[in-house]
């Protein structure tokens with residue numbers, strides 16, 4: 001995805017904002033200019049915040065759009081670098097039985113990192129920025145980001161998934 005110099009850096013909703021607790025709406029017209037602009041702005045906002053993902057509700061848009069942008073980082077040195085992918089109406093169709101614990105943070109939850117159990121692998125179907133339906137399989141850190149971002153579309157934050165016995 002090219003960096004659009006006209007893209008805007010949007011404010012990021014913080015825990016407690018109503019938009020983060022809502023179930024987001026399906027995207028009806030993936031190629032509509034307002035949707036394409038929103039994706040560019042989400043990309044710029046994610047880069048500015050140094051995130052590896054972002055979901056539209058985090059920028060106050062209750063729409064089913066996520067961006068996934070794995071890169072190696074101190075917690076996940078072996079994470080694959082990838083071109084950011086925008087996914088509209090993502091549906092996780094299959095989760096592995098194998099689970100794994102991994103540290104997560106969130107641009108909407110300040111100063112909190114915690115270990116969350118997620119499926120190690122998944123299959124996801126989504127509409128890409130060209131309006132095509134794509135099915136892909138992911139594992140490890142990328143699968144973790146997808147699960148974290150899809151949770152945002154369903155009004156769930158990673159801190160809602162923490163085991164109270166471990167807190």
Ligand code: K3U
Nearest residue numbers: 050051052053054075104105106107145148
């Ligand atoms: O870059 C972050 C990071 C945090 C922990 C491990 C590795 C990287 C900042 S938090 C982040 O990028 C969230 C973005 C959010 F909030 F918009 F969803 C994505 C994420 C980070 C770690 C695990 C799963 C998802």
Ligand code: ZN
Nearest residue numbers: 105106107108
């Ligand atoms: Zn988050």
